[in-house]
Amino acid sequence: xxxxxxxxxLAFETLQDILNDKAYSNIVINxxxxxxxxxxADKGLLTELVYGTLKRKxxxxxxxxxxxxxxxxxxxxxxxxxxxxxxxxxxxIPEHAIINEAVNIAKYKGGPHNGxxxxxxxxxxxxSELPDFSEIADDKKRIALQYSLPKWLVDHWTTHFGIxxxxxxxxxxxxxxxxxxxxxxxxISIDDAIRRLVDDDYIVEQDRDLDICLxxxxxxxxxxxxxxxxxxxxxxxxxxxxxELMDINxxxxxxxxxxxxxxxxxxxxxxxxxTGHVDATDIxxxxxxxxxxxxxxxxxxNISAFQHDATEKYxxxxxxxxxxxxxxxxxxxxxxxxxxxxxxxxxxxxLVEIQLEILNNVKHNLKPGGTLVxxxxxxxxxxxxxxxxxxxxxxKDFEFDGFEHPxxxxxxxxxxxxxxxxxxxxxxxxxxxxxEN
Numbered sequence: 001x002x003x004x005x006x007x008x009x010l011a012f013e014t015l016q017d018i019l020n021d022k023a024y025s026n027i028v029i030n031x032x033x034x035x036x037x038x039x040x041a042d043k044g045l046l047t048e049l050v051y052g053t054l055k056r057k058x059x060x061x062x063x064x065x066x067x068x069x070x071x072x073x074x075x076x077x078x079x080x081x082x083x084x085x086x087x088x089x090x091x092x093i094p095e096h097a098i099i100n101e102a103v104n105i106a107k108y109k110g111g112p113h114n115g116x117x118x119x120x121x122x123x124x125x126x127x128s129e130l131p132d133f134s135e136i137a138d139d140k141k142r143i144a145l146q147y148s149l150p151k152w153l154v155d156h157w158t159t160h161f162g163i164x165x166x167x168x169x170x171x172x173x174x175x176x177x178x179x180x181x182x183x184x185x186x187x188i189s190i191d192d193a194i195r196r197l198v199d200d201d202y203i204v205e206q207d208r209d210l211d212i213c214l215x216x217x218x219x220x221x222x223x224x225x226x227x228x229x230x231x232x233x234x235x236x237x238x239x240x241x242x243x244e245l246m247d248i249n250x251x252x253x254x255x256x257x258x259x260x261x262x263x264x265x266x267x268x269x270x271x272x273x274x275t276g277h278v279d280a281t282d283i284x285x286x287x288x289x290x291x292x293x294x295x296x297x298x299x300x301x302n303i304s305a306f307q308h309d310a311t312e313k314y315x316x317x318x319x320x321x322x323x324x325x326x327x328x329x330x331x332x333x334x335x336x337x338x339x340x341x342x343x344x345x346x347x348x349x350x351l352v353e354i355q356l357e358i359l360n361n362v363k364h365n366l367k368p369g370g371t372l373v374x375x376x377x378x379x380x381x382x383x384x385x386x387x388x389x390x391x392x393x394x395x396k397d398f399e400f401d402g403f404e405h406p407x408x409x410x411x412x413x414x415x416x417x418x419x420x421x422x423x424x425x426x427x428x429x430x431x432x433x434x435x436e437n
Contacts, residue, residue, distance in 0.1 A: 007038065007042045007045050007046050008045075008049065008082075008101050008102075008105065009105055009108075010032065010036065010046060011045070011046045011049040011050050011082065012049075012078070012079060012082055012105055014028055014029060014032050014046065014050050015049070015050050015053055015054070015078060015082060016075060016078060018050070018054065018338055019054075019078060019338070020074070022338075022342065024336055024338070025050065025051065025054055025335075025336055025337060025338050026335050026336055029046070029047055029050055029051075032046065033046070033047075040219070043220075048090070049082055049085065049086070051337065052085050052089060052090075053078075053081050053082045053085045054337040054338055055148060055173065055174055055333075055337040056085060056089070056148045056174070057081060057148055057341065058144065058145060058148040058149070058150075058341075059145060059146060059147070059148045060080075060081040060084050060085055060088075060148075061077070061081065062131065062145050063084055063088065063125070063130060063131060064077070064080055064081065064084060064121070064125070066128075067121050067124045067125055067128070068121065072117075073110070073114070075109065075110070076106065076110070076114055076117060076118065079102055079105060079106060079118060080102070080118065080121060080122070082102075083098050083099075083101075083102040083118070083122055084122075084125060086098045087122075087125065087126060088130065095126050098122065099119060099122050099123065099126075102118050102119075102122060103115045103118055103119045106118040106119075133145060133146040139163050139167075140154045140155060140158060140163075143163075143166060143167050143170050146170075147167070147170035147171060147173070147174060148174075148340075149170055149340055150340060150341065150343075152344075152345060153330070153340065153343075154166060154170070156345075156380075157169060157379075160381050161418075165418070168418075168420045169379065169418055169419060169420060169426075171420070172334075172418075172419040172420040172423070173333040173334055173337070173340075173419060175334065175423065176334075177334045177335060178215055178217065178423060179215070179216045179217060179220075179221050179234070180207070180213055180214065180215055180216070180234070180235065180236060180237050180240075180424070181213075181214050181216055181221055181227070181232040181233060181234055181235065182212050182213060182214075182232065182233045182234075182235045182240055182267060182270075183212045183214065183231070183232055184230060184231055184232060184233065184270055184298055185212065185270055185273070186270050186273060186274055186298075186299070186300065187230070187231055187298075187299060188231045190206070190211055190212065190214075193214065193226065193231060193232060194206065194214065196226055196231075197214070197216060197224065197226060197232075200224060200225070200226070201218060201219070202216050202217070202218045202219065202221070202224070203216070203217045203218045204216055207237060209237075209406055209407055209422070210237060210240050210241070210244065210406075212240065213235075213237050213240050214232070221234060222234070228297075229297075230297035230298040230299060233263060233266065233267075233294070233298065235263050235267070236332075236424050236425045236427075237422055237424040237425075238331075238377075238417045238422065238424040238425040238426070238427035239263065239264065239377070239425065239427065240267065241406060241415070241417070241427070241429055242264050242267070242322065242324065242373060242375050242427075242429055243264055243267040243268045243270075243271050243322075244271075244406065245373060245403055245406070245415075245429055245431060246268065246271075246320055246322065246371070246373050246431070247320070247371055247401075247403075247431070248268060248271045248272060248320060249319075250272060250273060250275040250276060251272075251275050251276045252272060252276045252318075252319040252320050253276055253277055253279075253317075253318045253319050253320075254268055254272070254276065254277070254278045254279070254318055254319065254320045254321070254322070255278075255279050255281070255316075255318045255320075255321045255322070255362070255365060256268065256278060256279070256280045256281065256321075256322045256324070257281055257308075257310040257321060257322065257323050257324075257358065257362050258281075258282060258283075258310055258323060258324050258325060258326060258358065259280035259281055259282045259291055259305065259324075260282040260284060260287035260288075260290060260291055261287065261290045261291060261294065262280055262290065262291035262294045262295065262305065263294070264322060264324055265278050265280035265291065265303060265305075265322075266294050266295065266298050266300060266303065268303075268320075268322070269295075269298075269300045269302050269303040270298070270300065272302055274300070274301055274302050275302060276302055276319075277302050277303065277304070278302060278303040278304070279303075279304055279306070279316070279318075280295075280303060280304065280305040280306075281305070281306055281307065281308035281310065281314075282305075282307065282308070283307070283308070283309045283310065284307070285307045288305050288306060288307055291305035292305050310323070310358045310361060310362060311354070311357045311358055311361050312361065313361065313364070314362075314365060316365060317365055317366065317367050317370075318365055318366060318367065318370065319367055319370050319371075320370060320371055320372070320373070321362055321365060321366050321370070321371075321372045321373070322372075322373050322375070323355075323358055323359060323362060323372065323373070323374050323375070324375045324376070324377075325351075325354075325355045325358060325359075325374065325375070325376050325383075325387075326351060326354060326355070327351055327355070327376040327377060327378040327380075327383050328343050328347065328348050328351055328378045328380055328383060329343075329377055329378060330343060330378045330379055330380055330426065331376070331377040331378045331379050331417075331419065331425050331426025331427055331428075332377045332425045332426070333419075333426075334419065334425070335425070348380055348382055348383060349382070351383060352382055352383055352386070352387055355376075355383060355387045356387060356390060356391060359372075359374065359387070359391045360391070360394075360395070363395060363398065363434070366434045367434065368434050368435065368436050368437070369433065369434065369435075369436045370433065370434050371401050371431055371432070371433045371434075372398075372431070372432050372433070372434070373429065373430070373431050374387070374388055374391075374429075374430050374431075374432070375427065375428060375429045375430075376427070376428045377425055377426065377427055378426065378428065379416065379418060379419075379426040379428070383428075384414070384416065384428040384430075385414060385416075385428075388414065388430050388432065391432075392432065397434060397435050398432050398433065398434055398435065399432060399433060399435060400413040400430070400431070400432055400433075401431045401432055401433040402431075403415075403431055407421075413430060414428070414429070414430040415428070415429045415430070416428050417429075
């Protein structure tokens with residue numbers, strides 16, 4: 001096999017791990033890229049094939065459906081999805097290469113018969129007209145098939161956002177993810193960070209809304225000495241707004257109640273400028289090591305990480321609390337596209353109960369006059385506005401602590417970031433405070 005075919009075989013194995021074993025795509029891809037010696041081009045191809053196929057799974061199956069006359073094995077269907085993705089969405093790969101490589105994988109995995117099945121179906125697909133999604137009269141069904149979303153999710157978003165905005169959300173999740181980093185101001189200035197990245201052959205653009213946010217391109221930032229030394233951290237722009245809106249003052253005692261992997265907690269510690277203290281807690285013991293790793297890499301002295309369940313009592317009070325709640329993750333589908341196929345309405349309802357349970361527990365840890373920021377990486381209204389309004393209705397000693405919207409400048413109670421707003425993650429942020437009396 002040539003190097004290129006090996007990359008496709010590896011991409012197919014990676015895809016199967018994600019689809020069949022319910023593994024997180026970003027974690028599995030990073031593990032594969034770390035384990036195998038691949039060229040930068042091969043790394044790019046593997047990432048493109050896996051993410052592209054995952055993002056468009058329903059669409060690819062819709063294209064495939066007319067050409068399947070008998071029951072296909074699950075792995076054969078997945079191989080055909082990956083092959084059709086290359087044919088429809090990647091314009092630099094010759095048709096014969098797509099077919100030959102898919103047939104070789106099929107023969108290796110399942111023998112000559114499966115190779116013949118894959119060969120026949122792909123040749124028929126390439127000889128035929130592709131479906132025209134504009135001919136689907138029902139807009140909700142069209143959006144679900146064209147952008148590969150579960151129909152219930154399209155129905156739900158249409159109710160809250162309308163058809164046009166729902167289609168813009170759906171389309172944005174198929175766009176490529178840019179690289180953004182947060183400058184660690186406790187160790188380097190923004191100007192110096194930009195200069196050093198440019199000297200290292202990165203293309204750098206400072207964000208127009210957040211000074212510490214840099215858009216970086218040219219090569220993977222994880223290869224940078226700046227990243228390895230903790231002078232910059234990988235973080236999505238939307239996520240950076242959380243610490244920025246917490247109204248942190250030097251010397252504050254802060255709790256991040258659902259912290260792993262610790263990006264926001266470390267950002268808060270950086271804003272505190274090595275004063276005060278951040279307690280970064282998480283329910284999962286094994287994730288504390290990850291938070292500690294980031295603390296050491298960033299050389300932060302004012303933050304501690306330890307295991308704690310945010311639904312259980314804890315006797316300590318804080319000036320500020322962050323509840324970045326466990327959520328459906330429907331705002332981060334560019335990073336983890338498999339989430340959209342696994343989430344359900346029942347699952348969201350269960351998450352809402354947990355979110356309210358956490359808020360009702362950690363409220364006891366907030367000083368009178370203290371502020372609590374509630375955030376999620378979802379665009380589901382049930383987990384966002386509904387949760388915080390329900391909490392305030394049941395807790396009269398809390399009220400909204402309105403803040404200036406960082407983009408529009410208007411005073412708001414909540415901020416819902418949609419993925420198309422900044423070409424970043426979908427995110428929800430609100431700030432409430434405990435009344436003095």
